[in-house]
Amino acid sequence: KKGNFEHFMQKEIHEQPDSLTMTMRGRLIRGEQKIKGVLLGGLKDHLKTIRRSRRIIFIGCGTSYNAALAARPIVEELSGVPVTMEIASDLIDRQGPIYREDTAIFVSQSGETADTLQALEYAKSNGALCVGITNTVGSAIARGTHCGVHINAGCEIGVASTKAYTSQIAVIIMLALALGDDSLSTQQRRNAIIDDLYNLPNKVRDVLKLDKDMKELAALLMEEQSLLVFGRGYNYATALECALKVKEVSLMHSEGILAGEMKHGPLALVDETLPIIVIATRDASSSKQQSVIQQLKARKGRLIVMCTEGDAESMCPDRTCRLIEVPQVQDCLQPIINIVPLQLLAYHLTVLRGFNVDQPRNLAKSVTTQ
Numbered sequence: 001k002k003g004n005f006e007h008f009m010q011k012e013i014h015e016q017p018d019s020l021t022m023t024m025r026g027r028l029i030r031g032e033q034k035i036k037g038v039l040l041g042g043l044k045d046h047l048k049t050i051r052r053s054r055r056i057i058f059i060g061c062g063t064s065y066n067a068a069l070a071a072r073p074i075v076e077e078l079s080g081v082p083v084t085m086e087i088a089s090d091l092i093d094r095q096g097p098i099y100r101e102d103t104a105i106f107v108s109q110s111g112e113t114a115d116t117l118q119a120l121e122y123a124k125s126n127g128a129l130c131v132g133i134t135n136t137v138g139s140a141i142a143r144g145t146h147c148g149v150h151i152n153a154g155c156e157i158g159v160a161s162t163k164a165y166t167s168q169i170a171v172i173i174m175l176a177l178a179l180g181d182d183s184l185s186t187q188q189r190r191n192a193i194i195d196d197l198y199n200l201p202n203k204v205r206d207v208l209k210l211d212k213d214m215k216e217l218a219a220l221l222m223e224e225q226s227l228l229v230f231g232r233g234y235n236y237a238t239a240l241e242c243a244l245k246v247k248e249v250s251l252m253h254s255e256g257i258l259a260g261e262m263k264h265g266p267l268a269l270v271d272e273t274l275p276i277i278v279i280a281t282r283d284a285s286s287s288k289q290q291s292v293i294q295q296l297k298a299r300k301g302r303l304i305v306m307c308t309e310g311d312a313e314s315m316c317p318d319r320t321c322r323l324i325e326v327p328q329v330q331d332c333l334q335p336i337i338n339i340v341p342l343q344l345l346a347y348h349l350t351v352l353r354g355f356n357v358d359q360p361r362n363l364a365k366s367v368t369t370q
């Protein structure tokens with residue numbers, strides 16, 4: 001079942017051009033007269049209600065939470081509806097307020113996560129419209145929500161979620177496009193995103209060619225105790241998700257940090273020994289990331305910079321950083337490209353450190369207990 005691959009995680013990382021194609025199949029429309037749009041069959045009768053809701057709340061755990069976080073900015077931008085984020089267990093612990101005018105969106109690969117399910121029951125009893133985004137047809141979350149979207153990424157076996165993450169982001173971006181469908185002023189922006197969605201599987205194929213480079217980088221990092229990952233804006237989630245992958249499978253301590261918080265504590269950790277990944281691909285916040293890089297360098301940080309192809313010179317003029325250069329796509333799609341080399345890094349780190357890739361110690365694929 002693993003084909004030419006040694007592990008399911010590796011297979012699932014390399015499958016992403018195909019899983020993304022499946023996720024988008026039949027859902028992107030490139031019609032006559034340049035009219036472009038998306039069709040999410042499971043949501044079409046509910047879009048008006050979602051547009052009119054007072055707030056959209058994304059709820060999930062682990063990687064599914066990170067996927068929603070990655071797509072949050074484009075949902076805010078195209079829908080104009082305030083978007084908040086909840087880790088399912090924390091929402092339950094706080095019994096946070098949820099109202100009839102809210103749309104609660106539950107993101108879960110398995111559709112069976114206990115905390116997410118409990119949050120669903122809670123939101124339903126408070127009268128919110130409950131929407132599911134899941135990979136598993138017939139799962140508890142698919143059955144329990146009022147409507148939703150199947151991500152159609154195909155069965156995911158590795159405990160570390162990889163292809164489900166990129167497909168979840170793609171689905172939430174399509175949801176944002178559907179919600180923004182009634183606005184003329186965003187049409188150009190939406191068209192550009194749809195064009196890049198069509199090309200996304202090819203771009204993912206390109207970025208998978210970094211496999212060898214990531215293996216080399218993993219060999220350099222394999223003895224380390226810790227790895228920091230700085231991101232912001234669209235790629236704050238990329239930093240969190242990279243750190244989650246690294247800690248979960250390679251058993252190395254790793255922390256994803258919002259770069260805007262650097263001076264509020266994390267900077268104290270920086271010295272010439274601790275490796276730091278900075279995600280600085282081109283978008284509205286990349287000049288801020290450029291100055292983060294300069295400040296980390298001033299403290300002799302050991303930097304690994306992820307930047308857009310062609311930006312190496314401007315991001316690291318003195319060439320003291322290790323670089324991961326990736327192709328550029330529309331800003332909201334960039335997290336899908338950027339996570340791929342970092343998934344490969346986590347994979348190779350694990351193999352080199354001699355740990356179980358597909359069944360990390362103490363973890364289960366589906367967390368059905370609280």
Ligand code: UD1
Nearest residue numbers: 040041042043132133134137141142145146147148149150
């Ligand atoms: C559906 C069919 C697909 C078919 C397509 C043709 C299924 C599972 N999908 O896909 O095989 O090719 O029509 O038009 O039969 N839902 C929830 N909660 C969730 C996820 C989904 O309530 O978490 C509901 C949706 O609201 C919808 C149904 O499940 O009513 C199917 O969702 P989805 O598979 O995403 O719909 P389509 O893409 O239209």
Ligand code: M6R
Nearest residue numbers: 062063064108109110113160161
């Ligand atoms: O099935 P779900 O998406 O609800 O699972 C949520 C988390 O348990 C899951 O994403 C977990 O964090 C993964 N092991 C991460 O790779």
